[in-house]
Amino acid sequence: MSVVDRTLDRTVGLIERLSDRLNPILVKETRQSTQGTFFAMVFLMFIAVSWVVLTLGTLSQWERLETDPTAEMFFGWYYAVLSFAAFVVVPFGAYRSLLVEREQHTYDLLTITTLEPRRIVQGKLASSVLQVLVYYSAIAPFIAFTSILQGFDVLWVSWVLALSFLWSIALCSVAMMTSVSSRHAQWQTTNLVGLIVMLLIGWSTALSFVVVGEAQREMDEPNFWLVTGICVVLGSSYIALAQQVTISRITFASGNRSSGIRWILTIQFWLFVAAIALLSVVNVGVAMDEDAQLVVGTLATLHWTVAGLFLVTESEFLSRRIRSRFSTSRGRRLLSAPFLPGGSRGLVLVFGHLAILCLGMALLAGVLGVATARHARGVVGTFVLVLNAVVWLGVAAIISRWARKVSYRITNAHVRVLTVLLFVLVQFVSMVPMIISGRNSFSVIHALNPFVMVAEVDDAGRIGFAAGVAAMIILLFAAAVLLLVNLPAMYRGIRAVTDGPTPQPTPQPTPQHDPPEGSSGA
Amino acid sequence: MVAENAGLSPTIELRNLHRFFGTLRAVDNVSFSAYPGQVMGFIGPNGAGKTTAMRILATLDLPIAGDALICGESVINEPDRVRRVLGFMPDSFGRYPNMNILEYLDFFARAYGFRGAVRRDAIERVLAFAELEPLLDKQIDTLSKGMSQRLCLGRTLIHDPEVLILDEPAAGLDPRARVELRELIRLLATEMSKTVLISSHILTELGEICDSVSIIEAGKILASGTIEELQQGTGSSVEVDVESAPVTEIEVTMLGDAGGLETWLVQQAYVDQVTVAGQRLTITFSGDDDARHGLLKAIVLADFRVVSFETKTQSLEDTFMRITRGELQ
Structure with a gap:
């Protein structure tokens, strides 16, 4: 065998070994x-x-x-x-x-x-x-x-x-x-x-x-590369989310199709918080700027509302396969419960993060001393959005639970579409007086209309104090009612995980041939 | 069969399996078991639930109740483990374009995690078994139906599974290809001790290769057991009613007019029905062997000019027709 042949053989062997990986x-x-x-x-x-x-x-x-x-x-x-x-x-x-x-x-x-x-x-x-x-x-x-x-x-x-x-x-x-x-x-x-x-x-x-x-x-701008870096990181997180959704869709029905998505959504939220924190450190004006606060609050609420619409309408069913992978520690189960499939556990995850967002905004308002009405547009606007998210996600969760009792033919997609239609209907109804009178005036009827509410908060000079307070009270009341109505289901959802039977370890099957190595990534 | 399998654990076990699609009960409380080295036929009319049950076993679908175990592993809880010991050949051959036989098998060997020499050995083993070596470079979308089915069977065997589930493997094959495929399947059970669950519409063929059979209709198992047990009506039946109780057909040929014998026969015990076609009579008889012996003796003593007295063995087709009712969902 010539040197050329030996080299060729070695190269082919190397390529084959490489292709194995x-x-x-x-x-x-x-x-x-x-x-x-x-x-x-x-x-x-x-x-x-x-x-x-x-x-x-x-x-x-x-x-x-x-x-x-x-x-x-x-x-x-x-x-x-x-x-x-x-x-x-x-x-x-x-x-x-x-x-x-x-x-x-x-x-x-x-x-x-x-x-x-x-x-x-x-x-x-x-x-x-x-x-x-x-x-x-x-x-x-x-x-x-x-x-x-x-x-x-x-x-x-x-x-x-x-x-x-x-x-x-x-x-x-x-x-x-x-x-x-x-x-x-x-x-x-x-x-x-x-x-x-x-x-x-x-x-x-x-x-x-x-x-x-x-x-x-x-x-040449000082923040150009920082903003590029943040965009790349957040963009990559959406690539990961799209991939995880694809993976979930092709995962076997008894498998866990939801936890991966929940983890990525959570990581995205915290990456977003970290990015804002980083921008604030570099440029303090970002945190002080009310417009920036409102943008941050809107994006974060939108993130959890859109994701929440999918999470809170999931079936509560936990397959035997998922349950067999529960931790034996009750504490770990409690911590992992919001990340497990199920609409009620989805509510816990989403509401928990919306609460964190409100808390963060309240702290920001306190620290920066922007608690007065004139300087709290970002914070109040975010509260309005969060309360609306609680209301509409609460509605979606209730419809989802009711639909499952009524007919197996009503799917998660139907529930989502129904919730969105209901939301659109309420927005339309709240706009009717404005359309009829032809006057652009704010009233309590706009309590469940986040667009008008945020616009009014944003343009603080135009909001009538009495109407504004009344609308906020109605919104708070609606959010509290929907939270209370969903609370028992959320409690049951968590209990289903913490109080479930401790999984028994399954014995490994005896390999009949060289063990397949196909479980790890390429 | 029970005696043969004493001490062995079933490699396929369905436990009260249910799968409904809305109001359609595709699989309704189905239970049966199969053991190593056994070829089990799964028979039923179109839409009976065979493919649904097989897809559940192959971890491609999920039951709404019950469970199915492959080599002791639940298809619901441990589908990944099941896939390592299971080979599934669906009724449609999935063809990848722009790929030859070697690349096709190489891909599936890689998909099962085989590397280097182990992968090459697995491919060679399958090529030799399915006798596909001369066609290595042939594009798979140009293969004949018979060759495609061989390749598909080879692909099913690439990870040397213990259990094979074959959904209508002989459909559309010419007689030669059917015989060859039948031989391969028989070899898998006898030489390699694999458990084979096979569905087919060609009942005569199943009768030749199966050790046992389960008959399904409208999602329910109507009968299961060895072919002999089913032919004798002693298999474990779920819903076999009085009308389908075990019966034997006896063919009698005589010299001269058969009318006299017909009149005489209908008066005898256990004779349910007599039909005459020329000099040949067909007796539907519900007695046991002793009763049959008694009938023959009585015919001879009565001096009828009988030249042959033959008990007809029920074919699998006859058994299938007797047990099923042609129910549609």
């Missing part, structure tokens, strides 16, 4: 892509368009190439090509990838292997990331050409490419989440249309952002 889905999809015609065609088109841009651009700008800053224009064109592939083609492929598994009856085969749902989703995402990297490497020579032109800003280009990479992963994650969101054909069609629209908007937004280049001029 990779996610099986990634290996499979890479093989399929390299043997299929679709990827090859798209890739060749991508290269061809890049060449056309290079050729036409060079010919049209020939006179100015050495003297004028043409790099920005060339980069804009290449970015349009790259971003279309990374923000539209690849995410759409990710969407199809999971959907096709169901259509071609391969998903069941995949499910009954020892591959965990997490690894299936990671494999699909890794395959998309690999495709994005291929497109990045294909465009690299063209961007290298751009770098020799006048006006090339290496920092700006690097920043754009890095964030675009993250944006592409985010779109792929959302696309995968969309593909598993429904099994019904009519909803899949709606999802498909919605996804395409979303991807095109995502692409055009990113493209206009880069072409306008506003951020390029702000790169």
Whole structure:
């Protein structure tokens, strides 16, 4: 055997050992892509368009190439090509990838292997990331050409490419989440249309952002990199959330589909708090600024309200599989209870965090001495939103429990839609007097209308004291009533975890062959 | 069968399994067991609940009540452990495009966590068993139905499971492919001591490879036991009524007119019905062996010109038709 043969054998062996460590889905999809015609065609088109841009651009700008800053224009064109592939083609492929598994009856085969749902989703995402990297490497020579032109800003280009990479992963994650969101054909069609629209908007937004280049001029600002860092961290948390939702959707019915999502939502909230704290340390004005306080309060309440609508409408059922994984310690069970599936435990988690938010805002008001009505817009506005969240999530939880008693045909989705419709109806009814009278006046009827209430709080000069106080009392009363009505269910939900039987350890089965190693990530 | 399995733990055990889809009772209080080395047939008309029960066993669906154990592990509590010892072949072959046989098996070996030499050995073992070695590089979307089913069976065996659940594996196969598949399945049970639960519409085929059979209709198990037990009507039946009590058919051929014998026969004990076709009479007889012997003796003594007296063995098809009622949900 010659040296060349030995080297080749060693290389093949090394690649094979390396591929053993990779996610099986990634290996499979890479093989399929390299043997299929679709990827090859798209890739060749991508290269061809890049060449056309290079050729036409060079010919049209020939006179100015050495003297004028043409790099920005060339980069804009290449970015349009790259971003279309990374923000539209690849995410759409990710969407199809999971959907096709169901259509071609391969998903069941995949499910009954020892591959965990997490690894299936990671494999699909890794395959998309690999495709994005291929497109990045294909465009690299063209961007290298751009770098020799006048006006090339290496920092700006690097920043754009890095964030675009993250944006592409985010779109792929959302696309995968969309593909598993429904099994019904009519909803899949709606999802498909919605996804395409979303991807095109995502692409055009990113493209206009880069072409306008506003951020390029702000790169020298002191907080630019801090804000970028915070955006990246929070953006990554939403990628993780989208992935976790996808994982939950494909997890076996007796498995725990909720805890992962609850943990990520909680981590997101605390990351958000940490980001605000960090910004406040760097720039004290953020904490002092009432508008900023209101924005922070609104975002945090919105986070828990939207998430809460899904969590509090979950079924209370805890499968034997979930119960068998309870901790033997009662204390640990108590702490973990809000993170376990079930609408009532969802209420505990959401209301608990909303209480923390209110407490934080109250402390902020106290510390900064902004407790007077004129200087407490942010704090009072947040309270109004939180109380509304308590009311409407409480309503959703009650509807959910009632629906389960009435008919098994009423699903969680029905309950959510019903709650939203009820919310919209109440908002509309509260607006009727305004519409009829034609006067933009605040009254107690707006107590359950967070939009009007917050607008009035924001514009503190216009709120009538008596009407404002009365509306706040009504809102407080409604929130207290709904909290009290839900309290027994919340108590029972926690007791179901703390007082459940202690799980017995299950003996490990005797392996019949070399133990499968497929449980860890790639 | 009970004596044969004495001391052995069942590898498949369904305990009062229930699965309803709204008002449709797809699986309604189904219980049965299968043991190592046993091939068990799962028979029922379309929509009887076979596939639903099999999907629950394969950890693809969840019962609303009851449990199913594979090698002692609950499909509800420990689906991950069940998947390590279970191979499932669904009725539809999931084809991946742009993939050849070797890559297909390699993917599933990786999916089961096999690495390096262990993975290569597993693939080679399966290729040899399913006799697919000459077709390694063939694209799977160009395979014939027979070859596809072989590959699908091979994929099911890649992690050397103890239990195999095969949903209509012979559907759409030509006679040769059916015989070959039947041989492979028989080999799995006899040579490799695997437990095989197999559903099929081709009852004659099941009769040839199954040690025992469970008959399901409208979500309920109507009867289960060995084929002999079911043919004799002694299997464990859940809802076999008086009309479907054990009966035997006797064919009598005689010289000359059969009318006299027919008149005589209908007066005899245990003779439920007599039909005449030329010189051949078919007797529906509900007596035991002694009674049958008595009838033959009486015919001879009565000097009827009988040239043959043959007890017909019930085929699995006959047993199936006798036990099921053609109920639709």
